[in-house]
Amino acid sequence: MRIVSKNFISDRSRPGLTTTAIGAVDLQGTGGNWATVGRRSRGGRRVHRQREKRKGKSVGLRIGTLNVGTMTGKGRELADVMERRKVDILCVQETRWKGSKARSIGAGFKLFYYGVDSKRNGVGVVLKEEFVRNVLEVKRVSDRVMSLKLEIEGVMLNVVSGYAPQVGCDLEEKERFWSELDEVMESIPMGERVVIGADFNGHVGEGNTGDEEVMGKFGVKERNLEGQMVVDFAKRMDMGVVNTYFQKREEHRVTYKSGGRRTQVDYILCRRGNLKEISDCKVVVGESVSRQHRMVVCRMNLMVCKTKRSKIDIEKKTKWWKLKKEECCEEFRQKLRQALGGQVVLPDD
16 A cells, blocks of 8 residues: 655656757756756646747747858759758858859759859858848858858848868968957947857867856867867857757767768857757758768747837827817817918807
8 A cells, every 4th residue: 555645746847858058058057067857838828828929029040050062063952951951041161162152052042152262161151042132241251251141030140151270270370260250250249149150170079167158068079179269269259159058969969970080070159148049959960962071950049029119100199089078179279270370260169
């Protein structure tokens, strides 16, 4: 026979993973350890609708990054992958296309790109057709850094594509890249959203001891010098390395595979204050656009503030009911006579 105490309260919580990157930050202690999750959403549909109404409108976006190796002969294939995976915005690196243009790649997608050499480097941003008309500004800084500014439902979103020098490149070239990226970030007002999709050619590593404010602990393997540069940049610009906040299988964290090497070098970054708008981030497997690199995609719910109507825009209503009062009626007659210059005889005069 089972005896249950009258003071016993059953545990009705449902353990589960966090749903946003900022939730992952909140649940980690100072040492990066995870607290037990036991939250449960309460209330019916009506309550949920009221909560969503208070939060305001949100626009769902899927933003990704991919080192394509070369864009030559891959335009339509890349567009098909974006359409199939429902990616709205994609940062691409190593395009190897010379020039600074915008070109349609099919399936309703357009590529804004910049390159100075058809054999190396080159960056670009691919947009879904419905967002092309939202582009306000395109900054082509170099063949390693470029940015687009879009206005979506009144919210300014800056998308930056970056391609860092490889491990064997000169230190001067690496410093030039980080200097260019710093300049782009410093030119963006703090009130605007920023998403960086880049091949940083560095490993931020697994774990986040000492760096909890800019990254989670779900990296891959050990950090190297180039990965430390990524972390230092994130601290300098108050950004978060989005990939590392979500607990995924290693297959969905590895962005680069070549032979026996399995590493993480492609990252998505956003301002720490906007991490709450990121609900998921993982590597897309099963696509063959690039031989070695794999696409990283994050889901962003862009919070749109409700625009308040100004007093000028609000049309004043005529309060006809006040004419029922004799005082108001007489005052109205006098003002109307003055407006008409006393040339018209009003009723009851």
